[in-house]
Amino acid sequence: MIGSRVTTLAASLCALGVLVAGCGSGAPAPEPSSLAAVNPRPEGAADLAPVPNIAPDADCDDEATLRPLAMPPPGAMAPGTPMARIVDQGRLRVGVDQNTYLFGFRDPTTGRLEGFDIDLAREIARAIFGDPGKVELVSVTAAERVRALATDKVDLVVRTFSATCERRRQVDFSTVYYRSGQSILAPKDSGITGAAQLAGKRVCVANGTTAAGPVFAAVERPTVLGVTNWTDCLVALQQNHVDAISGDDPILFGLAQQDRNLRIVGESIGTDAYAVGIRKGEDELVRFVNGVLERIRDDGTWQRLYNARLSALGPSAGLPPPRYVG
The missing domain is CATH 3.40.190.10 (Periplasmic binding protein-like II)
Structure with a gap:
């Protein structure tokens, strides 16, 4: 009985050995894989064609914007304005980044979106509602910024968005809030x-x-x-x-x-000159956002945000002077 068990055990070990090394059969070890290591490009990556040379538009000032008017108290937006619509919807929807450290990124320890652009979006919400928390941060890629405004996905874009004459054909911009x-x-x-x-x-x-x-x-x-x-x-x-x-x-x-x-x-x-992107034709909202930027320049908020978020970049030159045209 014991002998049969030993025989069975030996057979089992031999069967296992066949899988590992042929159990003394002299079978050759399997050849190593010849497959090359896979190193794919990031998803969506593609070689770009050269940018065509476009003659500058002599009539376009890429940093020109509308002069702010008197600022209404938070929550008391004039009927029929984009700000009143935002109050009615209960929050300010802002297109932001979640992948750019310092300006818009997701803090891995808290899961919250943080950065200079995020703080600026909250200041605009504060001016509309009196509450900086009444903001819906919508993650958009750089390529989605213009479309997000045109399709009413967001009310504003605050995402290292450079004001250019080409983009002004499709969206409006606030005054410049950071120059790089x-x-x-x-x-x-x-x-x-x-x-x-x-x-x-x-x-x-x-x-x-x-x-x-x-x-x-x-x-x-x-x-x-x-x-x-x-x-x-x-x-x-x-x-x-x-x-x-x-x-x-x-x-x-x-x-x-x-x-x-x-x-x-x-x-x-x-x-590059970063500005807040605004849907084309919403002049009241352009003037309102410019009023917010004027306020945070005058009361020191812009400098405080810079010190908290961007001080690693070196001393600040301050909020760039506006170029108002009307």
């Missing part, structure tokens, strides 16, 4: 020290931004990869799909904070 340069972010050991070293390289930008223009304007154009979000550029660089990233200085600073092997290099290759 555009630079290059590259690995410290890459040998890239500025735009001159981008010839023959691969550079990442976010789709729907103005970043591709200055990159394509280089004497020898690099290959430009467009992605959905700036964090996709960081992944593309870390996985060697690109050699560098080009974007606004605070955006690049935020990416460098997430990977200390990267640094901002060279001189500025462009400038």
Whole structure:
């Protein structure tokens, strides 16, 4: 009885051994896999075509905006205005980012959206309702900003949204609330020290931004990869799909904070002026938002928000002066 059990156990161990090493049968070990490691680009990434040269519109001032009027008390918006409609809907809907450190990002410890743009959206809600919490933060990509306004998905866009003459054909803008340069972010050991070293390289930008223009304007154009979000550029660089990233200085600073092997290099290759995006034709709302920006300039709120969110970028030059036209 015991012998049969030993025989059975031995047979079982041999059967298991066949799976592992042939149980002494001399069967060769399986060949190692010849499949290459998969390293896909970020979803939606694609090479971009050069930006066509468009003659500047001599009649367009990309930073011009409407002068604010007397500000009504919170909750007492004039009937028939966009602000009254917002009061009736019970919250201010604002298109924001959740992937750009410093300006609009999701805090991993709290799950809350934080950043300079988020704080600015809350200040506009405070002016309408008297309560900065009455805001619905709607995450939109850079490429979705104009459409989000045109389709009434949001009331405003506060998302590192640069005021340009091309965009003014579709949306209106507040006065500029932050001015930025555009630079290059590259690995410290890459040998890239500025735009001159981008010839023959691969550079990442976010789709729907103005970043591709200055990159394509280089004497020898690099290959430009467009992605959905700036964090996709960081992944593309870390996985060697690109050699560098080009974007606004605070955006690049935020990416460098997430990977200390990267640094901002060279001189500025462009400038951007962030403003609040507003649906075309809503002049009362443009004037109202400009009134909010005037208030936070005068009472020190803008500087307080800068100190809390953007002080790592260095001393502030203050809220840029407005260019009112009517």
